[in-house]
Amino acid sequence: MDNRGRRRLWLVVAAMLFVVAAVLMFTGQGEEPAMETPKVEFPRRMRAPERERAERRRTHVLPVQVDAGTQERARPRDPLLAALPRGEGKTAVVIEANALRHSPIGELLLDCLMRDGGKRLQELRNLSGVDPLQDLDRLVITDEGMMLSGNFGNAKFKELLGERVSMDYGEGARVYEPGDMTVTRPDGSTARGRSEAAVATWNNELLVIGKSPDEVKAVVDRVEGRGPDEPPAISEGSTYGEMYGVLSVDQLARLLPKEQAELADRIRRVAQNVELHVDASGDVAMVAEVRGANGDEVTDLGKTLGAALSMARIKAQAEGEKDLAQLLDFARVQPDGTSFKLEMAVPLDVIKQRLAFCKEERSAAEAAER
């Protein structure tokens, strides 16, 4: 081949190679938009909407205190926060039922709740006069029992608890002692039962369920300003997230599986207080702040927890459990002197996949009803 022919050949080869390269790169990179790396926002502090929410909830004004001739006007406060147990080492976890219901995870949970087409929910509405999806605002779990806040103006407490011994208490409360109760079913038949729980209602805003009348009366006392002077278990500044509160160290240790008995024992020895915040406005993200007296011991406990999470992640990876490994990717421990923050997250997509069956069953049940 002469020089001219060879040069033409190189040019043809070059053109062909450029075309092939373009096709390969186009196919290799792909033209679809890049996948977003999952980003999780952890509840680390109070945000503006939560601050506004807390302000709106300051509705209860205590009666004017007359002291040595001076009148001091008390600041309005949130009755539910006032009702919380006082002092160190108590458990009080608040679930923002209304906020949770309107969150993406709430929608998924609602599908699961209404897998029967919503029959049981309707039954509950008819029986109690309370629509949990509309009237319930917050639910609190404490060592002593449970508290619900919301609009209970339409609640049929008298019909449900009418047979029990009851009395007016304080300024706006009614206390029902443990006793028999009769429930009228939708078909008109009645069912009798006995409940060992004492119940108190306060201003159609609060429903308190406790072990004894004295316990529920103590809650009403705290709401109406007759309780101890100690601050409530959860301060207003800590009311962020869709679930928040404080857990007693004992309760936290009990949540751990039996295989982690050593870790549970260490938590009991080292930690004094655990504050919990869960955000479900998008992905489900949890921040737990563990406090203790000895900084070194607390840091060591943090390292142990971090190592346990790391081992769990490695195990999940080795066993091909991609979802779990992905969840544990976000897990970390942030030491800070005599406390540390443990952060964990569950991406919403993972929960959607896991709860997809609820939506299918709900749709099927609703279709069958039609």
Add this chain to the structure above:
Amino acid sequence: MKPVLGIAGYVLREAMSRKFILAFMVGITLVLTVVALSLRIEVVDGALAASRLFGEEIRSSIRSVDVALRPVYQAAAFLVFYGGILFGIVACSDFAPSLMSPGRIEHLLALPIQRWHLLAGTFLGVMVLALGGTLYGTTGLVLIFGVKAGYWTAGPLIAGLLACVGFAAVYAVMLTAATLVRSAALCAASGFVFLVGGIIAGYRQQMTPFFEEGFGREAFRAVTLVLPRLSALAVAAGDIAASTPLEVRSLGLLLLGVLVFGFGALAVGFWRFEGKDY
């Protein structure tokens, strides 16, 4: 093939005689030594519990060591990729022009080899040099973090190899530019222009909406369709180094595409070199 290898060896000997390339190797060694001696990592059951750099504790959270080191590996991959290509452009820009300098080119052309052997040999020699430097730096990094953290990954090494493929495409353009103009500065400029073009080409999807619909947008799409997608390769290198899922649809095809582009550019150089009078 033998003449090509011969020229490659000639280029390597030339490189070794240059002091700044040796200084670069010493520089890499120093950086690796400083990192190795000053970094202390405490790992508890696979979790990065504490790190100290120059004796100062780095305030960080306790988490899985591979997750905690992800940003470090990702940054190292980008540094190796772009830093390596940039250094390669500067360090290797005058190989081809000096090879084609008057007096020398006549001597080389008098040898019983074909003209394209000269260019192919130069290309091969430079690539061996780039590969050697990359392997040296990234292997050192892998060893340091492997020994310190107990977490062994070939990610940075693979990222370095991807950088070499990217540099192959850029250097092929530089070599071709040298056949057009015998200037080290223009040679480096052409490499730099293609590096920037390659970064833009990798983000063409995101950048296309910035152009008004019509000729401008179509011209942008046409030009960036052919350019080597270096930034896409760099992102893939970062993903591999950090052991995160790849964003590209097929890394193999992308890699092959960039390499084929380099061969295409080299073929243009052969075409030009075959017809040039010296």
